[in-house]
Amino acid sequence: MQNSKKNKDKILFFYLPLTLMISFTVFPIYWTLMTALKSEGDILKRPLEYVPLAPTLENFVMAWNNVGFATYFKNSLIVGVSTVLIVVVLSTLSGYALSRYKFKGKRSFLLMLLCTQFIPRSMMIIPLFVIFKNLGLISNPLSLIITYAAIEIPFTTVLMNGFISNVPRELEEAAMMDGCNRLQAIRFVVFPLLLPGIVATAVFTFIYTWNEFLIALMLTNQQSKFTLPVGLSYMMGEFNVNYGALAAGSIIALIPAVILFSYAQKHLVNGMGGAVKG
Amino acid sequence: MHVQGDVDLPVKNPSKTKKMKKRKMEKWIPYLFILPSFLIIVSFLFYPIGTVFYYSLQYYDISAPYYNKFAGLDHFKRIFTEDDLFLPSLFNSFKWVVSQVGLQLILGMILALLLNQTFKFRGFVRAVAFIPWAISGVLASVMWSLMYNEHMGVINDLLMRMGIISTPQAWLSDTTTAFIGVVIAEVWRGIPFFAITLLAALQSIPEELYEAARVDGAGRWKSYIHITLPQLKNTIVLTTLLRTIWEFNNVDLLFNLTGGGPAHSTTTLTMYIAEQAVHGSNFGYGSALTVVTFGILFLFAIIYLKASRFEREGD
Numbered sequence: 001m002q003n004s005k006k007n008k009d010k011i012l013f014f015y016l017p018l019t020l021m022i023s024f025t026v027f028p029i030y031w032t033l034m035t036a037l038k039s040e041g042d043i044l045k046r047p048l049e050y051v052p053l054a055p056t057l058e059n060f061v062m063a064w065n066n067v068g069f070a071t072y073f074k075n076s077l078i079v080g081v082s083t084v085l086i087v088v089v090l091s092t093l094s095g096y097a098l099s100r101y102k103f104k105g106k107r108s109f110l111l112m113l114l115c116t117q118f119i120p121r122s123m124m125i126i127p128l129f130v131i132f133k134n135l136g137l138i139s140n141p142l143s144l145i146i147t148y149a150a151i152e153i154p155f156t157t158v159l160m161n162g163f164i165s166n167v168p169r170e171l172e173e174a175a176m177m178d179g180c181n182r183l184q185a186i187r188f189v190v191f192p193l194l195l196p197g198i199v200a201t202a203v204f205t206f207i208y209t210w211n212e213f214l215i216a217l218m219l220t221n222q223q224s225k226f227t228l229p230v231g232l233s234y235m236m237g238e239f240n241v242n243y244g245a246l247a248a249g250s251i252i253a254l255i256p257a258v259i260l261f262s263y264a265q266k267h268l269v270n271g272m273g274g275a276v277k278g
Numbered sequence: 279m280h281v282q283g284d285v286d287l288p289v290k291n292p293s294k295t296k297k298m299k300k301r302k303m304e305k306w307i308p309y310l311f312i313l314p315s316f317l318i319i320v321s322f323l324f325y326p327i328g329t330v331f332y333y334s335l336q337y338y339d340i341s342a343p344y345y346n347k348f349a350g351l352d353h354f355k356r357i358f359t360e361d362d363l364f365l366p367s368l369f370n371s372f373k374w375v376v377s378q379v380g381l382q383l384i385l386g387m388i389l390a391l392l393l394n395q396t397f398k399f400r401g402f403v404r405a406v407a408f409i410p411w412a413i414s415g416v417l418a419s420v421m422w423s424l425m426y427n428e429h430m431g432v433i434n435d436l437l438m439r440m441g442i443i444s445t446p447q448a449w450l451s452d453t454t455t456a457f458i459g460v461v462i463a464e465v466w467r468g469i470p471f472f473a474i475t476l477l478a479a480l481q482s483i484p485e486e487l488y489e490a491a492r493v494d495g496a497g498r499w500k501s502y503i504h505i506t507l508p509q510l511k512n513t514i515v516l517t518t519l520l521r522t523i524w525e526f527n528n529v530d531l532l533f534n535l536t537g538g539g540p541a542h543s544t545t546t547l548t549m550y551i552a553e554q555a556v557h558g559s560n561f562g563y564g565s566a567l568t569v570v571t572f573g574i575l576f577l578f579a580i581i582y583l584k585a586s587r588f589e590r591e592g593d
Contacts, residue, residue: 018392018403021385021469025407028421028466031432035424048435090315097311109312116323117520120575122527122548123568125555126333127326133340150322153315182307211414213530218556229416233534236420243424250420254413261412262405265474 029254036060036247043243059248067242069249071224072231076253079141079227080209083148087205088198091153095160096186100169113154121151125218132219139222147219148209156201163197164190203264207257228253334569338562346562353566363542363550364567368574371526371546373457378525379518381465386472393473394480404477411470415530422463423535426450453543456536460544464531472517479513480506515586522582523575547571 035043037055063069098106128147129138137143171193172185180188191198213229220230232253235246337349357364393404410418425432426449434446449459483506491501529549532538538545538553545553551571554564 014392014395014397017388021389021392022403022407024466025410025469028418028425029409029413031425032421044430048430048432050432090318093311094315097308101308103305103308106308109316112316112319116319118523118575118579119323119327120523120527120548120568120572122529122551123330123572124323124326125552126561126564126568127329128322129555130329130333130340130561131322131326146318146322150318153319154323157315207412211412211417213414213416214533214552229414229530232416232420236416236423236534243427243430246420247424250417253417257412257414258409261409265405265408 032247032250032254035243036251038244040242040244059244060252062242063245063249063252067235067245067249068223068226068231069228069252072226072228072249073252075141075225076210076227079144079148080206082141082145083152083209084202084205086145086149087152087156088202090149091156091160091201092164092186092191092194092198094153094157095162095164096190098157098161099164110158113157116151116154122214125214128215129218137219139220139225141225143219144209144212144216144227147215148205148212152205152208156205159201159204160194160197163194163201166197167193200264203260206260210253210257330565330568330572333562333565336562336565338565339560341559349562353563354570356563357566357570363545364547366542367545367547367550370457370544371548374461374532374546375522375525377461378464378468379521381461382468382472382521383514383518385465385469387476389469389473390476390480393477408470408474410467411474413467415464415467415528416534418463418467419531419534422459422466422531423450426459426535450536451540453540456540457544460531460535463535464525464528467531468521468525471521475513475517476510479510483509515583519579519582523579526575547574 034050034052036059037057038049038052039054039056039058042049042052042054097103098110124147128143132138132140132143135143167190172180172182172189175185175189176182211229212227213233216227216230217233220226223231223234226234228249232246232249235241235249334353335349335351337345337347337352339345389407393400393407397403413421424430428434428446428448431446431449433449434443437443438446447455449455487505487509488501491505496504526546527548529546529552532544532546532549533552536544538549547567548571551564551567554560554567558564
């Protein structure tokens, strides 16, 4: 008797809500994938097919070759990888300084990093446009790379500071004793131990650049330089929307972010805990 | 190395000067290390923000640069007295932020509590539940626009099958449903942020607290109110504040799903600014709007932190 009540409780208060939440999460992704796998005629057919009866990859071919997703993908990749490289190097250096040294202005620097978190991103689009127009860098990936790096570095610096503080100081002191200079000690002793932290930082940064829309929209006005979000948005706004190709393009844009995220999400739960509390 | 030939060095111990020299160098190392980050942050975050304040006092139109001149407070006067869109947009921003942060917090909390239980395939279920966190606003817009679509949308199909509606609706071009439509799509994307941060905080609550409560005969609900919530307070205050600022600024879904329409029913203040910046060329006025928006957010953040006594109780 009691056991069956316990089971009922578990179903009502655990399995049922969990199933509902997961269905709510998964369904939009499922529906996009199914739309991408249907031919143009099947997408509009009534009654709706919840599982395509004649699945096809023609939308993916179309999106990649004819609509421009190959270009958007390449542009997003260039911006993402370059930003990650800059952010990882610079935030490792500044995180190292914060973690290993006491110096005048350290508190001010930390305060400055904190302040950046409260800067509304939408405030920046007009002045950034003016700055990069004057520099002649509109529609140049460099403008996005610099801006994204500036936006990400404050957070990743704090993140790296935490990761570096976890590496025992004695290890690099021993290396310096053995004749390494400081940069060599960082390169050969600290860096390998930091690798998991660096991967988390890199994934964070990459997903941000991969997904950012408003700044990319503002700083790009040539279709050949669009990143994926700008390209998707452009396609959505067209008069005759090709829904199949749009859905396929979305799935293409989705895959790298989701793979990286699934890989790093454990670090995220741990890292977030530290970041939010600290 | 060169010390070898230094006969007339006044110091007895040559290695000491070397050490002192090295220490002097060491003093500069932290500054050297933070310099690149500092420069990039100042040049591309703080400097642009500074120029917004400058432009807000100028007539500054990139399509008609010959009219550019000092404007004084003209833009601000116009915002508060003549602009028919300002107050409705501010009200929409308020609706947007309250519904987003409220719903995301409640649903995120439920999800975090569920995922904190032990069950089979927990790791996998967690990964799946967090996926929307990695999905961009534009992608979410595409996904939900496919579902809301009047002709091929699955939402119309499901509701008609259930007999709730009899004819297909154009959810996003109807002034009564457009706003709530975008809200649902953005909530979908925002739940994992709260679920992730709250789950992290839940995991740091010591198990003994719950055991003690169980000994005292407290049920699940009671121990949630008296143990879990107080322990999560700082996380909730901080995440809701960050999320408020974030959602206030977030226009990705509004821009792509409704474009602020129909009839400006989904135009928030930030959407208004984005429209001015992307489609218009009157940067002076857009900057003034930005400054006002910044002021509102700043005021809110201070009041919020004071009211929630975050600092005093923060560890």
